[in-house]
Amino acid sequence: MGREVPQQQQQQVALAVEQLLAVNPYNPDMLSDLENYVNEQVSSQTYNLDANLCLLRIYQFEPDRMSTQIVARILVKALMAMPSPDFGLCLFLIPERVQMEEQFKTLIVLSHYLETGRFSQFWDEASKNRHIVEAVPGFEQAIQAYAIHVLSLTYQRVPRSVLAEAINIEGLSLDKFLEHHVANSGWILEKGHGRGQLIVLPRNEFNHPELKKSTDDGIPLEHVARIFPILG
Amino acid sequence: MAAYDYEDAPGTYDETSATQRQASSGAPPSQDLGYDPNFVPDSVKSFVVHLYRHIREKNVYEIHQMYETSFQTLSDRLFKDTPWPSVDAVAHYVDNDHVFCLLYREMWFRHLYARLSPTLKQRIDSWDNYCSLFQVVLHGVVNMQLPNQWLWDMVDEFVYQFQSFCQYRAKMKNKTEQEIALLRQFDQAWNVYGVLNFLQALVEKSMIIQILEHEKEGLEQFTATDGYDYNGGSNVLKVLGYFSMVGLLRVHCLLGDYHTGLKCLQPIDITQQGVYTTVIGSHISTIYHYGFANLMLRRYVEAIREFNKILLYIYKTKQYHQKSPQYEQILKKNEQMYALLAISLSLCPQVKLVEETVNSQLREKYGEKMIRMQRYDDEAFAIYDELFSYACPKFITPSPPSFEEPLVNYNQDAYRLQLKLFLYEVKQQQLLSGIRTFLKVYSSISLAKLASYMEVDESKLRTILLTYKHKTHAVDTDGKIISNADVDFYIDDVRFLLLSSILLMENLCKVTKFQGRICRKSSKFDLMSETRTPWALVSFDFS
Numbered sequence: 001m002g003r004e005v006p007q008q009q010q011q012q013v014a015l016a017v018e019q020l021l022a023v024n025p026y027n028p029d030m031l032s033d034l035e036n037y038v039n040e041q042v043s044s045q046t047y048n049l050d051a052n053l054c055l056l057r058i059y060q061f062e063p064d065r066m067s068t069q070i071v072a073r074i075l076v077k078a079l080m081a082m083p084s085p086d087f088g089l090c091l092f093l094i095p096e097r098v099q100m101e102e103q104f105k106t107l108i109v110l111s112h113y114l115e116t117g118r119f120s121q122f123w124d125e126a127s128k129n130r131h132i133v134e135a136v137p138g139f140e141q142a143i144q145a146y147a148i149h150v151l152s153l154t155y156q157r158v159p160r161s162v163l164a165e166a167i168n169i170e171g172l173s174l175d176k177f178l179e180h181h182v183a184n185s186g187w188i189l190e191k192g193h194g195r196g197q198l199i200v201l202p203r204n205e206f207n208h209p210e211l212k213k214s215t216d217d218g219i220p221l222e223h224v225a226r227i228f229p230i231l232g
Numbered sequence: 233m234a235a236y237d238y239e240d241a242p243g244t245y246d247e248t249s250a251t252q253r254q255a256s257s258g259a260p261p262s263q264d265l266g267y268d269p270n271f272v273p274d275s276v277k278s279f280v281v282h283l284y285r286h287i288r289e290k291n292v293y294e295i296h297q298m299y300e301t302s303f304q305t306l307s308d309r310l311f312k313d314t315p316w317p318s319v320d321a322v323a324h325y326v327d328n329d330h331v332f333c334l335l336y337r338e339m340w341f342r343h344l345y346a347r348l349s350p351t352l353k354q355r356i357d358s359w360d361n362y363c364s365l366f367q368v369v370l371h372g373v374v375n376m377q378l379p380n381q382w383l384w385d386m387v388d389e390f391v392y393q394f395q396s397f398c399q400y401r402a403k404m405k406n407k408t409e410q411e412i413a414l415l416r417q418f419d420q421a422w423n424v425y426g427v428l429n430f431l432q433a434l435v436e437k438s439m440i441i442q443i444l445e446h447e448k449e450g451l452e453q454f455t456a457t458d459g460y461d462y463n464g465g466s467n468v469l470k471v472l473g474y475f476s477m478v479g480l481l482r483v484h485c486l487l488g489d490y491h492t493g494l495k496c497l498q499p500i501d502i503t504q505q506g507v508y509t510t511v512i513g514s515h516i517s518t519i520y521h522y523g524f525a526n527l528m529l530r531r532y533v534e535a536i537r538e539f540n541k542i543l544l545y546i547y548k549t550k551q552y553h554q555k556s557p558q559y560e561q562i563l564k565k566n567e568q569m570y571a572l573l574a575i576s577l578s579l580c581p582q583v584k585l586v587e588e589t590v591n592s593q594l595r596e597k598y599g600e601k602m603i604r605m606q607r608y609d610d611e612a613f614a615i616y617d618e619l620f621s622y623a624c625p626k627f628i629t630p631s632p633p634s635f636e637e638p639l640v641n642y643n644q645d646a647y648r649l650q651l652k653l654f655l656y657e658v659k660q661q662q663l664l665s666g667i668r669t670f671l672k673v674y675s676s677i678s679l680a681k682l683a684s685y686m687e688v689d690e691s692k693l694r695t696i697l698l699t700y701k702h703k704t705h706a707v708d709t710d711g712k713i714i715s716n717a718d719v720d721f722y723i724d725d726v727r728f729l730l731l732s733s734i735l736l737m738e739n740l741c742k743v744t745k746f747q748g749r750i751c752r753k754s755s756k757f758d759l760m761s762e763t764r765t766p767w768a769l770v771s772f773d774f775s
Binding site: 024025026027028049050053054057060061062063083084085088089091092093095096112115116117118119150151153154155156157158162205206207208 | 424425428429432487488489490491492495528529530630631645648649650652653657660694695696697698699701702703705706707711713715720722723724
């Protein structure tokens with residue numbers, strides 16, 4: 001599968017597989033379609049967890065038909081879906097002896113770093129394994145998006161150095177990156193004191209708890225609505 | 233429901249009874265001693281004649297009585313350790329009715345599985361019987377009206393026998409040549425595709441998903457009539473289809489595919505009562521697997537909420553089930569769910585979600601263990617391991633064995649993998665309980681100070697705080713971020729003069745008023761010690 005495949009054709013593959021899945025999610029004959037679809041997702045930078053789990057399921061039912069290359073691609077795509085727990089979901093379906101293979105061990109370590117917020121270690125490890133991660137277009141951007149997601153949950157204002165480490169961008173490239181986000185994502189740059197720039201991240205209910213609707217204490221409308229007929 | 237222990241011997245994964253009768257596969261060893269399959273006692277004659285008549289007359293009440301009570305009584309009295317008379321021996325009392333004979337055989341095998349050990353041949357025959365029965369329901373015109381209890385038991389037993397077969401097949405070491413030959417010959421029996429496709433076909437053919445949709449719009453009744461058809465139609469396909477969604481959830485949990493399992497259950501709104509709550513076994517199985525899947529997906533709040541509800545329900549109603557054949561099952565699942573609740577609460581201490589009664593039961597059973605689980609040392613991991621192994625579903629490897637020598641047992645592989653991945657998750661969270669302790673005490677603290685309290689450097693502390701945020705914020709099925717955090721915080725990295733970065737914490741825990749006051753007091757106290765940061769915005773939002 002290559003990049004030269006026209007977009008229209010790609011969409012057709014996706015559509016065809018989704019239809020097959022809808023008709024019968026437990027059909028062993030879909031194996032090659034699903035494998036092609038994984039490659040399709042890699043080249044077209046799309047993602048379909050349900051289809052990939054379906055393929056891992058067929059591998060689980062018929063281990064002889066497993067392609068470890070395809071499994072590796074599914075796992076890289078799953079890493080890119082962070083903060084969703086997809087990587088773990090896939091591992092639950094992959095036999096332990098397969099997970100012992102070197103490339104999977106590496107991916108598991110990478111996932112561990114992401115799960116525990118150790119971005120600098122992650123980028124170090126990723127750079128040592130370019131052959132795995134660079135095979136999938138959009139990998140860096142996806143991980144950067146995850147890093148920004150976790151930072152936004154955590155910080156109201158984050159030091160430039162902390163951000164730089166998490167997304168693995170420095171210097172002029174970082175200036176450009178920041179500029180882009182100031183223009184598009186509502187970031188604000190502040191002059192820091194002593195140790196450089198601060199980035200004010202957009203407010204959300206997780207970094208500004210006062211925005212969180214206190215649903216716990218309130219009574220949901222549906223519950224109140226139940227007594228309306230009686231009151232009427 | 234049969235009285236078998238369907239998650240038997242947790243942790244050990246051994247079906248002792250199954251291994252004991254490996255010696256011969258063709259003829260059952262103990263079953264044929266003094267057992268004449270052709271002998272039909274009068275009481276059995278009367279039983280089948282009446283049951284047949286009630287089924288023909290669509291008398292659901294009487295069918296239910298005979299199914300729940302008479303069948304058990306007769307089994308206890310006459311067939312404690314032998315099978316019921318063979319279907320051929322009773323067929324002529326019921327006009328050789330094809331469908332009745334299939335139903336009779338379904339009960340016959342269920343009784344056999346519950347009280348004796350099925351041979352490989354019997355396992356295969358039971359599979360054939362399910363195939364014929366489901367084929368009739370799917371393609372034939374069935375006009376029976378059967379009790380929900382019975383229809384649930386069919387689906388439940390079907391999945392149980394599949395699980396049991398996979399466990400049995402995975403123990404290759406002491407299989408006889410004859411057994412291996414049979415396994416090769418009947419490789420379609422209990423094939424995982426076959427099992428999934430039957431359940432899926434029942435869901436689709438019954439149109440149950442559309443029925444439930446229509447019901448929401450008021451166009452159709454299903455839940456309101458408990459799934460029965462008061463207009464003379466049959467409830468069998470519809471209700472089998474409905475319960476098959478729960479069956480699919482369970483099969484997917486057994487395979488470790490939690491995401492797909494939950495997807496299969498989605499048409500059923502578990503926040504409401506439904507047909508699944510009309511049968512206690514179905515109610516428990518649904519919530520047990522739903523909760524377990526959510527636990528594995530790190531959606532702890534959802535797991536806690538549902539475990540809490542069902543445990544409270546069991547606590548209040550279990551006395552009514554004391555005489556039921558399901559009583560032991562209920563107690564067993566009850567205990568397992570307390571263990572799962574203990575795990576969930578240790579990873580996500582949202583005790584406020586748990587009812588007083590459930591909480592006191594929990595403390596009684598696991599209070600001491602839960603304290604030790606907070607320590608995150610080797611002993612704590614051993615307890616996580618123990619509780620998980622005790623309470624997890626009986627995972628299966630669905631693929632057939634390699635018949636090449638040497639034959640190996642692989643019946644524990646699936647369980648070991650799920651356990652390992654679960655413990656891995658626990659380890660990733662081990663530093664979070666330390667953070668929690670400080671979050672509860674401080675309303676604001678500098679990163680440097682917190683780092684020194686936790687004996688880590690500042691950059692390590694930042695990763696721990698990111699981990700806390702990531703692990704406490706799950707992604708739900710729609711991709712929305714949901715917070716599972718019992719206490720939350722944010723960092724506002726303002727640096728000013730000599731001041732270091734400040735960690736502002738909002739104590740979000742909706743604790744009782746009393747605890748709230750303590751929080752507030754201690755926060756004020758801390759604020760005093762931190763007042764050299766006059767510009768720092770400290771908020772006390774104890775909503």
